[in-house]
Amino acid sequence: MSQRILVTGAGGFIGHHLVTFLKQQGHQVRGIDVKKPEFAASDADEFILADLREAKHAAGATTGVDSVYALAADMGGMGYISTNQARILFNNSLINLNTLEAARRNGVRHYLFTSSACIYPEFLQTDAAVTALKEEDAYPAQPQDAYGWEKLIAERLCLHYADDYGMETRIVRFHNIFGPLGTWEGGREKAPAAICRKVAVAKLTGQSEIEVWGDGRQTRSFCYIDDCLQGLARLMASNYRDPLNLGQDRAVTIDQLVELIAAIAGVSVTKRHVSGPQGVRGRNSDNARLRHVLGWEPQISLEEGLAHTYKWVEAQVERKLASGVSTPETRREFSDGRYRPASAVSGTAGD
Secondary structure (H helix, E strand, O other), X not given: OOOEEEEEOOOXXXXXXXXXXXXXXXXXXXXEEOOOOOOOOOOOOEEEEOOXXXXXXXXXXXXXXXXXXXXXXXXXXXXHHOOOHHHXXXXXXXXXXXXXXXXXXXXXXXXXXXXXXHHOOHHHOOOOOOOOEOHHHHOXXXXXXXXXXXXXXXXXXXXXXXXHHOOEEEEEEEOOEEOOOOOOOOOOOOHHHHHHHHHHHHHHHOOOXXXXXXXXXXXXXXXXXXXXXXXXXXXXXXXXXXOEEEOOOOOEEHHHHHHHHHHHHOOOOEEEEEOOOOOXXXXXXXXXXXXXXXXXXXXOOHHHHHHXXXXXXXXXHHHHHHHOOOOHHXXXXXXXXXXXXXXXXXXXXXX
């Protein structure tokens, strides 16, 4: 049955993909964000450019919809999260308080909040050989940063709205979602996109060395965007109200991630480990409850997802190099100034 759906954060990576996915399912979709998608036009029936930190915009956006997928957030990779704690806590608190209350007042029945694996306690993630995190491991609480604390509070708010007002709330905890059409430079990009960029720059400029933050032995799991979308739709259609992990349960080291991407690119790189924000030492998703609740788990392998992602990121890097415009990241990664248009460099895409 077709529904009227609001996607907040529709200008972001997951939100943009989700709008397209929901349209393909036959729904009427309204998107809202402070910016439109950067890399492709939105498929939303209506796209509102507005700031959900202002209650009036949340009220308008949630009018006349059946369901809300709440993805709007001020966020980024570890480089951003670790240096903008007050801003993140302030902005995301306003966004989620305004959106949830507006949805209640406007009679929205189904509300899916996108939380994060960042809510899990730091003391459970001090070893690279981490024990996979179960949903009940969230308490006693000790998230590493403000981003995780705010997500945890917003989870609690959703549970209380369900209890007090009868809203059908759903809560998903993302574990490192990645794929094409996402931020790949500028400081807000996540590890897969950042490493894809660095490997692509090395390939297209004839270099071999790339920087890796930390010793490269920290571990994470990574889930491809198509699996994420399937999981969101299945959770929204379920009767499950408690928080649920959504991610792959295969952990790899950051060094292994580099090697996988280099192999996909067809190049050999030398890793130079440097100091930088690393987050927790190890993190992985326990998917037992996901399999039990949804009868499903992510199907796309890390290698397949990285192949799609690298191809897209390399095209962005090649376009940037061909334009002759460098970025702070490219200047930092190769300070010798040897950037040249991709067409003048051997090993470009399509060769």
